[in-house]
Amino acid sequence: MNTNFAENLYNLRKAARMTQEQLAEKLGISFQAVSKWENKQAYPDIELLPVIADIFKVDIDALLGYQSKKLNTTHYNQKYFGEEYYWGNQVWDKCYEVLRQMPPIRPLRLLDIGCGEGQVAVFFAKNGYLVSAYDISEAGIEKGKHLAEISNVSVDFFKADMLDYRLENEFDIIYSSGALQYLPEVRRQDVIDNMKEHTARGGIHVLNVFVEKPFLALPPDWEDTEYAWKTGELFGYYHDWKFEFMEEKIFDCNSGGVLHKHCMDVMIARKEPLRKEEHDKED
Numbered sequence: 552m553n554t555n556f557a558e559n560l561y562n563l564r565k566a567a568r569m570t571q572e573q574l575a576e577k578l579g580i581s582f583q584a585v586s587k588w589e590n591k592q593a594y595p596d597i598e599l600l601p602v603i604a605d606i607f608k609v610d611i612d613a614l615l616g617y618q619s620k621k622l623n624t625t626h627y628n629q630k631y632f633g634e635e636y637y638w639g640n641q642v643w644d645k646c647y648e649v650l651r652q653m654p655p656i657r658p659l660r661l662l663d664i665g666c667g668e669g670q671v672a673v674f675f676a677k678n679g680y681l682v683s684a685y686d687i688s689e690a691g692i693e694k695g696k697h698l699a700e701i702s703n704v705s706v707d708f709f710k711a712d713m714l715d716y717r718l719e720n721e722f723d724i725i726y727s728s729g730a731l732q733y734l735p736e737v738r739r740q741d742v743i744d745n746m747k748e749h750t751a752r753g754g755i756h757v758l759n760v761f762v763e764k765p766f767l768a769l770p771p772d773w774e775d776t777e778y779a780w781k782t783g784e785l786f787g788y789y790h791d792w793k794f795e796f797m798e799e800k801i802f803d804c805n806s807g808g809v810l811h812k813h814c815m816d817v818m819i820a821r822k823e824p825l826r827k828e829e830h831d832k833e834d
């Protein structure tokens with residue numbers, strides 16, 4: 552069996568601040584057995600896998616570091632296991648633009664799609680927004696919940712796959728950074744239509760997408776499930792909204808430890824606000 556079980560177990564146990572003895576006690580086995588697993592000298596009985604997964608609130612695939620070819624998963628799940636925050640605690644500069652464009656002077660509902668470990672969602676919650684955030688990575692969602700808890704804010708974090716999750720509630724702000732490349736071209740219209748429909752009048756979408764360029768190589772850590780967008784494609788979906796900001800830029804990136812360049816289309820687009828008479832009628 553070729554898995555990352557030993558490393559994953561160690562990271563999960565450390566993140567839960569649990570000793571080998573404490574884990575062994577929960578499982579009714581000796582701590583030497585846990586030590587052997589973490590040192591790649593042995594594997595647990597198959598019957599213990601669901602019990603270990605339940606203790607750390609992950610699924611068995613995540614515990615084994617197994618990525619199904621069928622299910623849409625991501626390598627980020629493993630990167631999020633450790634105690635460190637893979638994406639650090641910096642937020643994208645456009646987060647501050649959200650504060651300017653839609654200041655939280657009234658309750659504003661914000662959704663972060665592909666929220667990773669939740670640092671941006673927590674940033675918005677700290678600034679007074681009513682935040683929901685989802686990601687396909689269970690480990691990321693758990694880190695987000697932990698960050699919200701220690702930051703003393705409430706965020707509705709949940710696990711979902713953007714390929715099949717469709718919004719039912721309305722939001723004032725939909726934000727997504729570095730994640731929409733997981734949408735294959737054939738699914739984009741449907742997903743974006745659903746996002747637009749579930750946005751309040753006057754609300755904004757703050758999005759970026761990786762764009763393909765013939766003179767730029769694919770990033771070294773690009774996954775099979777990632778699909779670059781075409782220049783301007785994102786803007787086309789918003790032809791009927793007002794652009795508050797749009798830009799295409801090329802920048803250096805060091806993700807995966809190898810310096811490379813990305814091209815990105817960035818936009819802030821606003822849905823047509825309510826006209827005065829409509830506003831008065833709503834009041």
Ligand SMILES: C[S@@+](CC[C@H](N)C(=O)[O-])C[C@H]1O[C@@H](n2cnc3c(N)ncnc32)[C@H](O)[C@@H]1O
Nearest residue numbers: 638665666667686687688712713728729730733
């Ligand atoms: C490059 S990271 C960006 C994370 C975060 N937005 C940030 O800026 O720090 C891309 C994120 O997309 C998530 N992701 C990948 N495929 C997804 C899918 N189908 N549905 C939801 N999230 C997905 C990954 O788990 C990962 O957290």
